[in-house]
Amino acid sequence: MTSLIDRQRQHVMFTWSAQQRARPLEIVGAERARFEVAGKGWVWDLESQVYNVNVGHRHPHVQARMIEQIEALPACAPNAALPIRATLGELLAAHTGLAKAFLTTGGSEAVENAIKIARLVTGRSKIIARKHSYHGATLAVLEIAGDVRKQPFAATMRTPLHIRDPYPCQTPSPGRPSEWLASARALVQREGGETIAAILLEGLTGTNGMQRPPDDFWPGIRALCDEHGILLIDDEIFAGFGRTGRWFAREHWRVDVDLMVIGKGLTSGYAPLAGVMLGDAIARRFDDEVLWCGLTHYAHPVSCAAAVGSIEVLDREQLPRNADRVGRVFERRFAELVQAHPNVAGQRGLGLMRALELNCNAAPVVERAWELGAYLPWRERLLFVCPPLCLREDEAERICDLLAEALADGLTVTGASS
């Protein structure tokens, strides 16, 4: 009999994979911070699926909101007025401090629309981003960012405008800006401020490193944008909706932005939805000018219901605050792991958006963690720990015990342990 995986492989492509080498999981159930795999059992979900299931799996309130909308009106034209769209707009404005939302189906599309809006508003075309960055998989945003996933296409792309962001970075001092800020200033000077539409930055960078920016970076970028009439776009697709222990990562740097891009945790992954939040001045501009942006599934009613439900849960259960509290358990335990293992070089991140940095390839540790019951995302020497935000402190302790064992065994396998 054909297995489910082979049946699916015949006619449905797997993402980011050579099709015959893809080893997909057969997920048969999920609850809060864990999921169940056929033939294996329950594992901790340290990737929150794709860093998006912020409220946790199968939350009854989000499911109820969606079912209510499916029964009331599941499909509807983009420009129709609906109570669920108005409610979502009010919730987003209240939580982001920005005036209006433009709602897309996915994050890449949202970043593209933010860039279109920046071009319409400034009449300029260039976009600056960080070298260590990811802003999505469509051509325009792949070209702008630095992520390795652009490599097969790079030869046919324009040279990106990248801020150099080495890590660790020297601490800035009065009169000597950080290398990051100095690089941004030099780039704007070289290109000419009057040609640059926007600087696009992740609130906290996701799989490209989770590096904490130097203290002068965000405020210095804001000042640079103000000086040259450049818009500041904050991409909170990964870091937003509580993941870093604040509603949005930029709150850690206390900086206002002109446009903000949201996705992933907006619906906790229960339905596809992302968007661009527009500050008041930019939003008002389109009171009289045409907004040349639109999509068939714009502000899809069932996705809006998932977003309303998810935001209500984040609010009622105070999950951003919980992410901060539980994140401190990981911070303390990771510090012990850094002390204990010469091959654990350090830790990065905020809240429940965390990484452990090894001195060697992380694959054996990932494999051992899987045997012990945790699904652990990784890239080269970085292990990412990004569970759903409903995780409790005692559960974080248990995950840390598991990680300690996986590191002890995994680093022995590589011969890297002391």
Ligand SMILES: Cc1ncc(COP(=O)(O)O)c(C=O)c1O
């Ligand atoms: C910071 C950031 N921006 C944009 C995207 C693209 O979002 P999507 O995969 O929904 O198109 C991602 C996805 O991982 C992301 O992490």
